[in-house]
Amino acid sequence: MGIIERKEKEKSDLRKSILDAARELFLEKGYEQTSVRNIAEKIEYSPTTIYLYFKDKDSIFLELHNEGFRMLGQHMSVLMHVEDPMERLKAMGRAYIRFAQDNPVFYDLMFVQEAPICSLDHKNWEAGDGAFQILEATIAQCIEKGLLKFKDAEVGAFVVWSTMHGMCILNFRERCMVISPEKQADIIESGLNEFIRLLSPE
Amino acid sequence: MGIIERKEKEKSDLRKSILDAARELFLEKGYEQTSVRNIAEKIEYSPTTIYLYFKDKDSIFLELHNEGFRMLGQHMSVLMHVEDPMERLKAMGRAYIRFAQDNPVFYDLMFVQEAPICSLDHKNWEAGDGAFQILEATIAQCIEKGLLKFKDAEVGAFVVWSTMHGMCILNFRERCMVISPEKQADIIESGLNEFIRLLSPE
DNA sequence: TGATTAGCTTAACACTGTTAACTAGTTTTG
DNA sequence: CAAAACTAGTTAACAGTGTTAAGCTAATCA
Numbered sequence: 001m002g003i004i005e006r007k008e009k010e011k012s013d014l015r016k017s018i019l020d021a022a023r024e025l026f027l028e029k030g031y032e033q034t035s036v037r038n039i040a041e042k043i044e045y046s047p048t049t050i051y052l053y054f055k056d057k058d059s060i061f062l063e064l065h066n067e068g069f070r071m072l073g074q075h076m077s078v079l080m081h082v083e084d085p086m087e088r089l090k091a092m093g094r095a096y097i098r099f100a101q102d103n104p105v106f107y108d109l110m111f112v113q114e115a116p117i118c119s120l121d122h123k124n125w126e127a128g129d130g131a132f133q134i135l136e137a138t139i140a141q142c143i144e145k146g147l148l149k150f151k152d153a154e155v156g157a158f159v160v161w162s163t164m165h166g167m168c169i170l171n172f173r174e175r176c177m178v179i180s181p182e183k184q185a186d187i188i189e190s191g192l193n194e195f196i197r198l199l200s201p202e
Numbered sequence: 203m204g205i206i207e208r209k210e211k212e213k214s215d216l217r218k219s220i221l222d223a224a225r226e227l228f229l230e231k232g233y234e235q236t237s238v239r240n241i242a243e244k245i246e247y248s249p250t251t252i253y254l255y256f257k258d259k260d261s262i263f264l265e266l267h268n269e270g271f272r273m274l275g276q277h278m279s280v281l282m283h284v285e286d287p288m289e290r291l292k293a294m295g296r297a298y299i300r301f302a303q304d305n306p307v308f309y310d311l312m313f314v315q316e317a318p319i320c321s322l323d324h325k326n327w328e329a330g331d332g333a334f335q336i337l338e339a340t341i342a343q344c345i346e347k348g349l350l351k352f353k354d355a356e357v358g359a360f361v362v363w364s365t366m367h368g369m370c371i372l373n374f375r376e377r378c379m380v381i382s383p384e385k386q387a388d389i390i391e392s393g394l395n396e397f398i399r400l401l402s403p404e
Numbered sequence: 405t406g407a408t409t410a411g412c413t414t415a416a417c418a419c420t421g422t423t424a425a426c427t428a429g430t431t432t433t434g
Numbered sequence: 435c436a437a438a439a440c441t442a443g444t445t446a447a448c449a450g451t452g453t454t455a456a457g458c459t460a461a462t463c464a
Contacts, residue, residue, distance in 0.1 A: 166368025
């Protein structure tokens with residue numbers, strides 16, 4: 001059965017090279033500016049071949065979306081060793097922001113674009129669920145130790161996440177023009193610091 | 203010169219009816235799903251006529267974007283009568299969220315879409331500046347009265363705005379799936395309440 | 405009256421995602 | 435071994451997008 005295996009490999013090789021081409025184009029041009037034809041051109045196949053391996057354009061980017069979450073997950077899992085939950089939470093905030101700044105187009109796909117979410121099978125956003133639960137658990141520990149004055153860990157996690165996300169996305173979407181020029185460069189870092197000050201009950 | 207006046211009026215009438223058609227279509231389908239041809243069809247002119255009145259599609263929506271800020275401004279200006287700056291800030295948060303929920307497509311154009319910002323003349327986001335300054339002023343008053351433990355009013359305003367924006371946009375972009383179903387319905391209201399609790403130093 | 409101009413249209417360009425129909429080449433089956 | 439069936443890719447096409455160049459008609463000006 002060596003031949004069948006080879007064929008299977010060739011099939012998954014092409015699938016992989018579609019994803020590679022998609023990722024490369026996506027990283028330089030973003031989701032909407034990357035067309036199925038661009039991807040096809042890059043791998044030197046006809047555009048319709050793409051549709052033999054992926055249902056539609058969105059499905060390709062759902063895969064990249066998952067890739068993004070694996071990357072973010074790796075950045076986060078390192079921080080699980082931090083004992084103090086409050087310190088861990090702060091480190092998570094810094095890591096999240098850093099990930100967003102280092103991978104703005106991935107971040108967009110993960111948290112802004114509707115496309116990958118829409119092409120989800122059972123309205124079950126596994127990638128997002130996993131990341132959120134880690135945050136929620138950390139916040140629950142902070143509350144337990146009296147380090148954070150949230151009433152509900154889940155809602156608290158949502159608030160913390162929203163603040164981080166809001167800062168990142170206002171920046172990416174050019175809405176930080178309202179900030180005075182000298183503060184604009186590292187407004188997100190300043191914002192995070194102010195937010196952390198807010199969190200800690202002194 | 204009555205004829206010239208009438209002609210001028212007719213010209214601005216058509217311009218206005220382009221905006222009316224654009225707004226109507228935009229409100230039911232959103233920015234990207236509204237095409238120049240759709241707008242032209244609605245006013246029963248050829249698509250190219252649109253380009254005699256607007257530079258491009260984005261310029262049309264910059265106008266609607268400004269309209270959105272006028273609406274938000276009206277909701278905010280009412281709250282200027284609230285004496286206590288902390289109470290005013292809370293009211294502003296509620297008003298902002300309510301505006302977002304009542305006008306999701308407008309909100310998208312104002313705070314998410316890059317299109318209107320890109321077609322800005324001198325990188326001068328007047329509409330945004332105005333709204334932000336009102337928030338910053340209120341927060342400055344809160345800090346002065348010791349009601350808020352931010353160090354910098356501008357950065358503080360950015361943090362508060364980010365939290366509100368983050369909550370709204372995570373919700374609109376279907377990222378609140380991670381929240382348990384029973385809390386999902388009014389997660390933004392719950393989030394706002396938790397955030398307000400966080401703000402007040404007791 | 406003849407030239408100019410304002411206001412709009414038709415036709416076209418270069419794209420987009422996606423599908424149907426087709427063609428080689430390989431594999432399986434009678 | 436020949437015929438049928440399946441595989442993996444293709445071409446052509448559909449229906450749409452934003453946008454521009456060129457053309458036309460009717461009013462206005464000299």
